Amino acid sequence: MTARSICRTTAGTSAKSRMATVGAIAVAGALLLTGCGDQTKSKDEGGEKVSNAPLADKLPKEIRDAGVIKVGSDIAYPPVEFKDKSGKTVGIDPDLGDALGKQLGVEFQFDNGTFDTLLGGLRSKRYQIAMSAMTDTKNRQEGVDEETGKKIGTGVDFVDYFTAGVSIYTKKGDDQGIKTWSDLCGKKIVVQRGTVSHDLAKAESKKCKGGKKIAIESFDNDQQAQTRLRSGGADAGSSDFPVAAYAVKTSGGGKDFELVGEQVEAAPYGIAISKKNPELRDAIKAALDAIIKNGDYDKIISKWGVEDGAVKEAKVNGGK
Numbered sequence: 001m002t003a004r005s006i007c008r009t010t011a012g013t014s015a016k017s018r019m020a021t022v023g024a025i026a027v028a029g030a031l032l033l034t035g036c037g038d039q040t041k042s043k044d045e046g047g048e049k050v051s052n053a054p055l056a057d058k059l060p061k062e063i064r065d066a067g068v069i070k071v072g073s074d075i076a077y078p079p080v081e082f083k084d085k086s087g088k089t090v091g092i093d094p095d096l097g098d099a100l101g102k103q104l105g106v107e108f109q110f111d112n113g114t115f116d117t118l119l120g121g122l123r124s125k126r127y128q129i130a131m132s133a134m135t136d137t138k139n140r141q142e143g144v145d146e147e148t149g150k151k152i153g154t155g156v157d158f159v160d161y162f163t164a165g166v167s168i169y170t171k172k173g174d175d176q177g178i179k180t181w182s183d184l185c186g187k188k189i190v191v192q193r194g195t196v197s198h199d200l201a202k203a204e205s206k207k208c209k210g211g212k213k214i215a216i217e218s219f220d221n222d223q224q225a226q227t228r229l230r231s232g233g234a235d236a237g238s239s240d241f242p243v244a245a246y247a248v249k250t251s252g253g254g255k256d257f258e259l260v261g262e263q264v265e266a267a268p269y270g271i272a273i274s275k276k277n278p279e280l281r282d283a284i285k286a287a288l289d290a291i292i293k294n295g296d297y298d299k300i301i302s303k304w305g306v307e308d309g310a311v312k313e314a315k316v317n318g319g320k
Contacts, residue, residue, distance in 0.1 A: 052105065053102060053103055053104055053105025053106075054103055054290070055103045055104050055105075055283060055286050055287050055290060056104055056105035056106075058104070058279070058282065058283035058286055058287075059104055059105075059106065059279070059280065059283045060277065060279045060280055060283075063106060063128065063280065064105070064106070066106075067105075067106050067107060068106055068107050068109050069101070069104075069106050069107070069108050069109065069128050069129060069280075070109050070111060070126070070127045070128050070129075071097060071108050071109060071110045071111060071127060071128070071129055071130070071131050072111060072113050072118040072121045072122060072126065072127030072129070072130040072131075072132065073089075073093060073110045073111065073112065073113070073118070073130070073131055073132040074112070074113060074114060074115040074118065074132045074221060075089055075110060075112045076112075076221035076222065076223050077091075077115075077132065077133055077221070077222055077239075077240075077243055078091060078243065078246050078247075078250075079091050079092060079242060079243070079246045079304050079305075079306070080092050080093050080132070080133040080240075080242065080243065081093045081094055081110065081131075081132060081133070089110050091304070092162070092242075092300065092301070092304050092306065093110075093131050093132065093133070094108075094110055095300045095303070095304075096131075096161065096291075096297070096300055097110065097131065099291045099296045099297065099300060100284065100287040100288060100291065102296075103286075103287035103290045103291060104283060104284075104287050108131075110131075111126075111127065113127075114193075114220045114221065115132060115134075115192060115193070115194050115195065115220075115221070116193050116194030118130040118132055118134070118272070119140070119153070119156060119272060122156060122272060122273075122274055123153055123154070123274070125274075128273075128274075128277070128280065129271050129272060129273050129280070129284070130156075130271070130272040131271045131272075133162075133164070133240055133243070133269050134158075134269060134270060134271075134272055135164075135196055135267050135268065135269060135270070135319065136158035136160050136267065136268045136269065136270030136317065136318060136319030137267070137319045137320070138319060138320060140155065140156060140158070140272070140319070141155050141156065141157070141158065141317050141319065142155045143155030143156075146199050147199070147202065154274075154275055154276075155275060156272040156273060156274060156275060157272070157273050157274075157275050157278070157281050157316060157317055158268070158270025158271065158272055158273070158316065158317055158318070158319060159270060159271045159273065159281060159284050159285045159288060159314055159315075159316055160268035160269065160270045160271075160311065160314065160315045160316070160317075160318045160319070161268075161269060161270065161271060161288055161311060161314065162268065162269040162301075162306075162309045162310070162311060163266045163267070163268050163269070163309045163310075163311060164240050164241055164242060164266055164267070164269060164309050165240070165241045165263035165264050165266040165267075166196055166197055166200060166238060166239070166240060166241065166263055166264045167238065167239065167240070167241045167244040167245070167259055167261075167263045168181070168184075168189075168236050168237070168238045168244075168259070168260050168261055169229075169236065169237050169238070169239075169244045169247065169248055169257045169258060169259050169260060170229075170235065170236045170237075170257065170258060170260055171229065171230070171232070171256065171257060171258075172255060172256060172257055172258045173258070175258065175260045176235055176236075178235070178236055178260050178261070179260055179261040180261050181200060181201075181204040181264075182204065182207070182208075183261075184201070184204060184205075184214045184235070184236060185204075185205070185207075185208035185209070185212045185213065185214060186208070186212035186213075186214075187214065187215070187235040187236065188214070188215035188216075188217065188233075188234045188235050188236075189201050189214055189215070189216055189217070189234060189235065189236045189237065189238060190217050190218075190219065190225035190226075190228045190229050190233070190234040190236075190237045190238075191216065191217075191218050191219070191225055191237065191238050191239070192218065192219055192220070192221055192222045192224075192225055192239065193218040193219060193220060194218075195239070195240075196240075196267075197238035197239055197240075198216070198218055200238070200264070201214055201216045201238065202216065217233075217234060222239050222243060222247075225237050225239070226247055226251060226256075226257075229257070230251070230252075230256050230257075236260070237257075241263045242304075242306050242309065244257075244259060245259065266309075267319060267320070268311070268315070268318050268319055270317075270318075270319065271284055281316065285314045285316060286314075288314035289313060289314045292311070292312065292313060292314065297310070298310065
């Protein structure tokens with residue numbers, strides 16, 4: 001779920017996220033791009049699958065044969081990934097997954113999980129990639145816990161595909177003078193657990209003077225945090241800018257929330273992949289470069305109104 005810095009992550013003491021235009025984010029269609037379709041066919045009696053997709057040969061054989069890439073994702077983070085009224089998984093990430101799948105000849109199968117468990121699921125091989133508005137940071141690359149500074153795993157590689165920043169929002173008409181993170185001292189903020197917003201709140205609270213710390217309440221997903229703020233249980237909330245802007249535009253018909261202050265400096269969202277699987281990493285990078293070149297990427301980004309966060313090329317481990 002910048003912050004899910006579009007941060008979802010552990011960034012340093014500064015927030016890192018993606019950028020987009022509030023007005024444009026408003027309403028984007030919920031239709032997914034065309035899926036992979038019948039891109040595979042049986043090659044022999046053993047049922048081995050051969051894809052006609054242009055970049056299929058770049059994939060590891062076991063994934064190519066299976067025809068599926070299992071994606072760990074917190075599917076409660078509109079407009080990045082969420083369920084529509086029919087229960088279908090839609091959003092920026094699923095649309096990009098469909099486009100990447102066409103290049104690679106496989107289906108990107110999105111499996112729901114809480115954001116702070118996704119990298120663990122990647123390590124345990126429950127997922128082959130994690131794609132969930134996750135900010136690419138050095139700590140995640142190196143497997144370092146942001147809060148303790150201790151090594152907790154082998155880390156992951158990222159293929160960066162978007163840029164975003166973190167925003168603060170309040171109940172509409174009740175901003176209580178909150179414009180910056182320092183204005184939150186002595187107040188209560190709601191965030192999604194394990195995100196850059198969560199990390200920023202903890203870091204900022206340590207700077208508060210006069211015993212006026214920031215009260216932080218964290219939740220499994222951003223929608224739960226929004227519900228808490230909507231009910232009057234907090235003074236402010238924080239999430240990646242596109243997500244915050246989408247909530248401001250859509251919650252209560254635009255009557256529930258308002259954005260306050262400026263979003264913090266932007267950082268890349270990355271598709272997380274095990275360092276033990278460089279072949280898959282390079283295949284996804286090649287597929288992302290291909291959809292950027294053929295225009296599919298820009299169509300998806302424009303569809304969801306987040307053009308300001310678009311990238312011009314795929315990068316590996318571009319996070320700081």
